Amino acid sequence: MDRDGPRIKLRLEYDTPLVLGPGKAQLLRLIGQHGSISAAGRAMGMSYKRAWSLVEEMNGAFATPLVDSSRGGPGGGGATVTATGQAVLRHYESLERLLRDTGAADLGAIGALMKRGEP
Template sequence: MTKDGPRIKLRLEYDAPLVLGPGKAQLLRLIAQHGSISAAGRRMGMSYKRAWSLVEELNAAFAMPLVDSSRGGPGGGGATVTPTGQAVLRHYESLERLLAADGATELAAIGALMKHKGDGT
């Protein structure tokens, strides 16, 4: 548990095969914010190669790409989160909010059954 209580980390597993979780969602958010796969990867502490690999995995799993990129060069490249990518991110974030709100009672009940520091249980 954190100081503010437990956190939910949503991890969706599809047969595509694709795992969509907090890391890929954050990568999409940062690509949208910075307009760059490499900048997003740097912000997350990962190499460009790793960030690009995750983008390729996302793009391959969906009917339409989630990220559109252009090659670098003298003017520099760039990347944008496509409307499909924005929709996926919106739905993922909606699920996170739903679980946090509707799961609060269950989270508290599980927390009450846990050992707590300093009380010997």
């Protein structure tokens, strides 16, 4: 356990092939910040192809796309996180907070049972 306590990494698995976890949530956040799938991927240390593949996976799993993109060209392309994508990210972050806040006692109890390293 680090000095700031345990980290929660929420991973949601649905019947569709979608797994929604911290990486895809971060990709959505960064697309929203940068307005670009390639810039978001670079910020995460992944290729554009990998970032685009993750976006396609997320878009294909929901009734409406999470990310809307336009092709590059002379004016450049871009990407935006749709209202559905913003809602998914908001709910995901809410679940993370719920686990962290409501589960604090349980997280502490598990941590208390762990081996302690030598100083």
